[in-house]
Amino acid sequence: MxxxxxxxxxxxxxxxxxxxxxxxxxxxxxxxxxxxxxxxxxxxxxxxxxxxxxxxxxxxxxxxxxxxxxxxxxxxxxxxxxxxxxxxxxxxxxxxxxxxxxxxxxxxxxxxxxxxxxxxxxxxxxxxxxxxxxxxxxxxxxxxxxxxxxxxxxxxxxxxxxxxxxxxxxxxxxxxxxxxxxxxxxxxxxxxxxHGAVTPLPDITAEALIEAPTSETIADLPAHLVHQILQQGKKAGPQAYALTYVLFSAGLSPSEVVGLERSHYVQDAHYQLLQIGSDRQVPLNQWILGKRYGSHIKNPLAQWLKSRKDANSALFLSSTGEVISEAELRQHWQDWTINHLTPDGHPPAIEQAQSTWCIEMLMKGISITDLQRLTGLTTPQLLSYAHRARDKAALEQAIRLDQRRKPQ
Missing domain, CATH: 1.10.357.10 (Tetracycline Repressor, domain 2)
Known part of the structure; x- marks a missing residue:
């Protein structure tokens, strides 16, 4: 030395x-x-x-x-x-x-x-x-x-x-x-x-999967459609971009999003998170379905807050400068997705943003227990997401195996 x-x-x-x-x-x-x-x-x-x-x-x-x-x-x-x-x-x-x-x-x-x-x-x-x-x-x-x-x-x-x-x-x-x-x-x-570039899906027992309600269809959104919706939000302005970013990077429900205040956003050079209620915190992901949306310091939400000149404590505002309502958020979502359809031919539902986030987190390797702490959802609900995550993992594995095959 x-x-x-x-x-x-x-x-x-x-x-x-x-x-x-x-x-x-x-x-x-x-x-x-x-x-x-x-x-x-x-x-x-x-x-x-x-x-x-x-x-x-x-x-x-x-x-x-x-x-x-x-x-x-x-x-x-x-x-x-x-x-x-x-x-x-x-x-x-x-x-x-x-x-x-x-x-x-x-x-x-x-x-x-x-x-x-x-x-x-x-x-x-x-x-x-x-x-x-x-x-x-x-x-x-x-x-x-x-x-x-x-x-x-x-x-x-x-x-x-x-x-x-x-x-x-x-x-x-x-x-x-x-x-x-x-x-x-x-x-x-x-x-x-x-965190690993590719983390194995959490080990969920067969018994647990059997107990999950299979009658409920969990419909997440494909990556290309998510990125298109985010781009529509970006075109619509700083708040719209921040809203779409929060929906897809934190997995919040519409009611949780409209209840956010400025003080609920916690940020430093190494992480950013949202305080939900008094006992739950949720991280805001930099990466959404394989694409990076800024950093912990510079991202759509941080840019929206930086652009604001008002003193309103709400994180998101209505067209009149008041706290945004859930009905207005849902109308915004319809505006962003008006020309887009899901693989089954239906307009994307705003609830599918949360489903997409949960399934992505499961595929990255988070446990059911930890995901329950982050979302506040019940175990049966999350096990339904686990069914879908396993289906997607099996499909991706099959695609990778086919891509690795060398021509004769």
Missing amino acids: ASSRTSKQQRLIDAAVELFAAQGVTETTTKQIAERAGVNEVTLFRQFGSKYGLLLAVIEDAAIVSQMGQTLIEQAGQTSSIYSALRTYAMAYLESLERVPDVVRSIVGEAGHYPTENRKALGQGLTLANRSVAEYFQTVIDRDQLPTHLSAETLASQLNSMLLGYAVIELTSEFHALWHDREEFLENLMTLFL
Whole structure:
């Protein structure tokens, strides 16, 4: 770690960073580095063994993986948010690499010229840097009894590999459309690590499914129709867009939506939620059926509130500036969906927004018990949604299997 280095070691590292950035690793000599650092060349060999040993120290110093990993371990017992700790680590990792972009470009571009033993040493150095991050993962996994499909060390190596890959792409490629900006990359990365890109459907027993009322038809809306309705809301104005966003991102009933007040919207840099009554909170999802609608900070609801100039405490307003009524909300819904039909040929019903959200949450892996806490719905109602979620999961699996089949 950098804190244990001598003054001469740090001067050599700083000199190497300057020269590697200016003329590349291959063209830089140990003599040049020693002269820039104001030390004897013998001192360089004594401290680092070779130019490539010094390169490893430069990488460790630039990426500060070990230091940040140690910080994570210290945070493990102090923070209740694994999201916050990991995002802080990821941000620091990327910012450290972005401070030496020319060094990163040089290392990537010249790696093929390194002798085999030095490439092995480079790989070993990166592996060692993962261990403190893996220790943090293990601490949190044990503390919170988190179910994981991969070992802590594998999780750490995957995280660091993705961060390094992002830095390499950003610093060596000027034009790409892989992500909009660093914030989007980090949010997607946190979602992938903390929630999983594809989470298995919760294990619902056969007995529980048999008990569910099958006479009630649960009709969710297909993804393309949901996105079309959201676009209609967007065209209708900031409040309409915010209303459609809330309906599809929080799974509220029409009566719950019209009862919302400004104070019920809770937002910070890491999450946003709505307070329903005195004892229930519901998160607002960034992702709706595979498409992202803003971030926790910038989204249709936040934009609507930002645009308002009135002092009314209600979250949504009628055409006369009063609290919106359920009848007016239903009329808005009809306006947004007037030219759209469900797969069975009927106009979409506003209640189907809640059904769509519940089924999507079940397919993402939420348990029946947790979904009941979020929605306030009864277990029989939710088991009906589980029937539909299992049907959709079976259909998607069949489609994936067909798509994987290779032509003969």
